[in-house]
Amino acid sequence: MPPFKRLPRAVREQQMLDAAVKVFSRRGFHAASMDEIADDAGISKPMVYAYLGTKEELFVACLHREGARMMAAIVDAAAPGLPADERLWHGLRAFFNFVGAHRDGWAVLYRQARGTEPFAAELAAMRSRLVDLVAGMLDHAFRARGREVSATDLEVVAYALVGASESLADWLADHPEADPEQTATRVLNVCKEV
Amino acid sequence: MPPFKRLPRAVREQQMLDAAVKVFSRRGFHAASMDEIADDAGISKPMVYAYLGTKEELFVACLHREGARMMAAIVDAAAPGLPADERLWHGLRAFFNFVGAHRDGWAVLYRQARGTEPFAAELAAMRSRLVDLVAGMLDHAFRARGREVSATDLEVVAYALVGASESLADWLADHPEADPEQTATRVLNVCKEV
DNA sequence: GGCGTAACCTTACGTCGGGGTAGGTATGCT
DNA sequence: AGCATACCTACCCCGACGTAAGGTTACGCC
Numbered sequence: 001m002p003p004f005k006r007l008p009r010a011v012r013e014q015q016m017l018d019a020a021v022k023v024f025s026r027r028g029f030h031a032a033s034m035d036e037i038a039d040d041a042g043i044s045k046p047m048v049y050a051y052l053g054t055k056e057e058l059f060v061a062c063l064h065r066e067g068a069r070m071m072a073a074i075v076d077a078a079a080p081g082l083p084a085d086e087r088l089w090h091g092l093r094a095f096f097n098f099v100g101a102h103r104d105g106w107a108v109l110y111r112q113a114r115g116t117e118p119f120a121a122e123l124a125a126m127r128s129r130l131v132d133l134v135a136g137m138l139d140h141a142f143r144a145r146g147r148e149v150s151a152t153d154l155e156v157v158a159y160a161l162v163g164a165s166e167s168l169a170d171w172l173a174d175h176p177e178a179d180p181e182q183t184a185t186r187v188l189n190v191c192k193e194v
Numbered sequence: 195m196p197p198f199k200r201l202p203r204a205v206r207e208q209q210m211l212d213a214a215v216k217v218f219s220r221r222g223f224h225a226a227s228m229d230e231i232a233d234d235a236g237i238s239k240p241m242v243y244a245y246l247g248t249k250e251e252l253f254v255a256c257l258h259r260e261g262a263r264m265m266a267a268i269v270d271a272a273a274p275g276l277p278a279d280e281r282l283w284h285g286l287r288a289f290f291n292f293v294g295a296h297r298d299g300w301a302v303l304y305r306q307a308r309g310t311e312p313f314a315a316e317l318a319a320m321r322s323r324l325v326d327l328v329a330g331m332l333d334h335a336f337r338a339r340g341r342e343v344s345a346t347d348l349e350v351v352a353y354a355l356v357g358a359s360e361s362l363a364d365w366l367a368d369h370p371e372a373d374p375e376q377t378a379t380r381v382l383n384v385c386k387e388v
Numbered sequence: 389g390g391c392g393t394a395a396c397c398t399t400a401c402g403t404c405g406g407g408g409t410a411g412g413t414a415t416g417c418t
Numbered sequence: 419a420g421c422a423t424a425c426c427t428a429c430c431c432c433g434a435c436g437t438a439a440g441g442t443t444a445c446g447c448c
Contacts, residue, residue, distance in 0.1 A: 006415065006424055028310050030224030033406060044426055049408065114364075115309040116222050124368075156380045159365065160358040167357020168350075174318075186350045200396055200443060227434060238398055243436065 013051050016041045020052075021062050025104035029059060029112050029119075056118060063113055066105040067126045073098045074133070084140035088191075091137065092165065093184045099169040100180030106173050110166060127162065134158040161191070207245050210235045214246075215256050219298035223253060223306050223313075250312060257307055260299040261320045267292045268327070278334035282385070285331065286359065287378045293363040294374030300367050304360060321356065328352040355385070 007015075019041035023032045034055055038045040052058045077094030078087040099106045109126075113119040135158035142149050149157075165187060172178050201209075213235035217226045228249055232239040246252045271288030272281040293300045303320075307313040329352035336343050343351075359381060366372050 009424080012424085026311075028224075030222075031311070034408085035406075045407090046409075046427095047425065050424090055407065111309040115305040117220075117225070153380075153383075156362075157384055159362060160381065160384055163361020163364075164354040164358040166361060168354060170357075171353060186347075187354065189347075190351060190354055203396085206396090228436080229434075239435090240399095240437075241397060244396090249435070 009051060012041075012043060012047065016043065016048055016052055016058075017062055017065055020058055021066060021105050021108050024059060024062060024112055025107035029116050034058075059108075059112075059119065060122060062108055063119060063122055063126075066102065066109050067123075069102070069105070070095070070098050070109070071126070071129065074130075078133075078137065084137065084144045088134075088137050088141055089188060091134070092187060093181065095165060096169065096172065096180040096184040096187075099172055100178075103173045103176070106169060110170070131155065131158045131162055134162055164190075203245065206235075206237060206241065210237065210242055210246055210252075211256055211259055214252055215260060215299050215302050218253060218256060218306055219301035223310050228252075253302075253306075253313065254316065256302055257313060257316055257320075260296065260303050261317075263296070263299070264289070264292050264303070265320070265323065268324075272327075272331065278331065278338045282328075282331050282335055283378075283382055285328070286381055287375065289359060290363065290366065290374040290378040290381075293366055294372075297367045297370070300363060304364070325349065325352045325356055328356055358384075 016037070020032075020037050023037045023040055026032075027036075034045055034048060037058075038048050041048070048058065052061055073094045074091050078091035080087070082090065109123065113123040135154045138158055138161075139149070139154055142154075168183055168187060172180060172183055210231070214226075214231050217231045217234055220226075221230075228239055228242060231252075232242050235242070242252065246255055267288045268285050272285035274281070276284065303317065307317040329348045332352055332355075333343070333348055336348075362377055362381060366374060366377055
């Protein structure tokens with residue numbers, strides 16, 4: 001038999017996470033089986049337990065990795081040096097491009113985690129950070145135009161904007177033929193009217 | 195022993211659906227057990243199978259009942275006789291009041307169904323009907339102000355509006371102290387700017 | 389009133405998928 | 419050589435879906 005290649009732990013962990021994200025997104029948390037994940041990662045089940053722990057812990061690991069990637073993509077694109085309007089636009093673009101490129105990661109984050117109790121809190125924290133980020137950018141943008149908005153109203157608008165984007169991202173995840181850039185443009189057109 | 199009261203089928207079915215919605219919303223689809231649902235309904239498990247069928251069928255029944263209730267609440271409030279602006283406003287109010295009053299029903303609809311494969315399609319169909327309804331009202335509202343908007347743009351705006359509302363509804367479901375009416379007002383304030 | 393039938397309802401169980409683990413084997417580094 | 423790390427096969431076992439078979443109450447009909 002061909003002796004399966006031995007790989008360092010860090011590499012295997014990434015492979016496992018890749019497989020886990022894929023399977024979780026397709027089947028949902030409960031319907032996904034550790035056997036299938038292990039199989040898909042080209043490894044056997046006990047390794048998954050040895051490296052990433054129990055099923056819940058594995059899911060949390062996925063959540064963290066995908067969430068961190070998404071936040072990083074947005075923060076990178078919306079560099080603080082740019083003018084306020086540009087930051088929002090680039091952030092939106094980055095968001096939709098991320099969702100377009102990581103459709104299954106997105107499904108894990110926002111379709112599985114939202115419904116399954118132990119993870120809802122984790123997700124709420126991430127979304128809260130995103131809302132804060134968007135609220136900050138909106139604040140900049142409004143101030144740049146000489147408009148002053150109260151902190152709570154700012155938060156509600158940010159929440160609504162994030163919600164609308166998530167909703168369209170969801171739609172995007174289900175329509176592989178759709179173009180992320182175009183979707184971002186559409187959201188921005190709506191926002192421009194405000 | 196106290197002979198448990200015998201009730202007609204229709205009544206029991208409603209009790210079962212009430213219990214099912216409650217348990218599904220608390221535990222999620224998979225984590226919910228038929229035993230707990232039966233227990234909560236004050237009945238024993240085989241009755242649930244006899245009346246509502248398998249677990250999936252039971253969940254679909256919940257989905258349909260709650261979805262129909264929500265749509266009915268919105269359609270009733272947004273009577274076609276009213277002027278376009280009023281219809282949107284009343285529809286929004288009805289939506290948020292419904293979510294406020296049926297927080298667990300909402301959780302079943304939009305947190306469980308979205309993530310769990312067999313039901314996602316069912317939910318997508320409902321949401322699609324809602325988007326169409328909203329798009330129709332938006333069309334009226336725009337025309338009343340003399341603005342013409344293409345059908346696809348209309349759909350995107352409707353989708354974004356529904357998404358934003360769902361997002362805030364979600365937030366509402368997690369904050370029992372929040373006021374539905376006030377939340378509706380806030381969304382409308384954002385829309386008024388468009 | 390009695391009696392049968394149908395509907396209501398229960399206890400108790402078969403069964404199986406899948407999470408998690410015990411213990412052992414190979415491989416590379418020092 | 420020896421030790422740690424990567425890796426596997428095979429297994430245990432519990433929880434929960436779904437069901438079989440039987441008891442109990444209401445109601446219609448003579």
